[in-house]
Amino acid sequence: NAGVTQTPKFRILKIGQSMTLQCTQDMNHNYMYWYRQDPGMGLKLIYYSVGAGITDKGEVPNGYNVSRSTTEDFPLRLELAAPSQTSVYFCATTKTGGGGEKLFFGSGTQLSVL
Amino acid sequence: RKEVEQDPGPFNVPEGATVAFNCTYSNSASQSFFWYRQDCRKEPKLLMSVYSSGNEDGRFTAQLNRASQYISLLIRDSKLSDSATYLCVEIQGTNAGKSTFGDGTTLTVKP
Numbered sequence: 305n306a307g308v309t310q311t312p313k314f315r316i317l318k319i320g321q322s323m324t325l326q327c328t329q330d331m332n333h334n335y336m337y338w339y340r341q342d343p344g345m346g347l348k349l350i351y352y353s354v355g356a357g358i359t360d361k362g363e364v365p366n367g368y369n370v371s372r373s374t375t376e377d378f379p380l381r382l383e384l385a386a387p388s389q390t391s392v393y394f395c396a397t398t399k400t401g402g403g404g405e406k407l408f409f410g411s412g413t414q415l416s417v418l
Numbered sequence: 419r420k421e422v423e424q425d426p427g428p429f430n431v432p433e434g435a436t437v438a439f440n441c442t443y444s445n446s447a448s449q450s451f452f453w454y455r456q457d458c459r460k461e462p463k464l465l466m467s468v469y470s471s472g473n474e475d476g477r478f479t480a481q482l483n484r485a486s487q488y489i490s491l492l493i494r495d496s497k498l499s500d501s502a503t504y505l506c507v508e509i510q511g512t513n514a515g516k517s518t519f520g521d522g523t524t525l526t527v528k529p
Contacts (some may be wrong), residue, residue, distance in 0.1 A: 344521065344522075345522075346422070346505060346518075346519030346520050346521045346522060347462070347505075347517075347519040348519075349516060349517070352516070362516070392459075394461055394462075404450050404467065406464045407454075407462070407464065407517070409461035409462055409463070410461060411460070411461050412459075412460070412461055414459075
């Protein structure tokens with residue numbers, strides 16, 4: 305099993321461009337999450353999903369959109385990229401979302417907006 | 419005040435040393451706590467959960483002090499491979515993903 309797969313690993317965008325960060329999982333987990341991590345900081349939740357067709361905002365959703373049409377995929381869309389969105393983005397999953405569960409992370413996407 | 423605060427370090431210790439990190443949290447309703455390990459430019463990985471009674475996993479011991487609202491991680495007999503950033507994580511509700519991460523404590527173990 306691949307676990308949680310993120311693509312691309314690296315990307316450079318110009319201000320105002322848009323892109324989609326892909327996240328797919330083969331663990332049949334219901335809950336999926338997008339985090340961003342700025343240098344020297346912890347992770348901040350952007351959006352999350354408790355199942356196909358259901359998404360909700362996290363702590364820092366502005367400038368991003370998500371969709372969850374299948375259990376496996378949870379893409380993150382950046383519209384009108386800004387330098388403030390330069391960060392490392394991590395996708396994660398948990399099976400049921402319980403408070404004691406382990407988060408399974410993808411290997412991350414490093415995004416620079418210039 | 420941040421919800422979760424950690425001493426950023428860096429902690430530089432020799433191999434074989436014992437080192438301890440603390441993490442304070444501000445919400446007394448926080449329910450679950452964890453330590454994650456993050457290697458440079460890699461994804462975080464769960465190191466251990468933190469139980470109220472304290473718990474040990476090999477050279478690692480985690481403790482929770484609800485009265486003073488902090489958790490701790492003790493690493494004994496440090497190895498070079500322990501060099502990493504250690505993230506304190508707390509969950510106030512029941513959704514694992516709606517976690518609050520500390521900014522991390524960096525540990526460097528030197529020969």
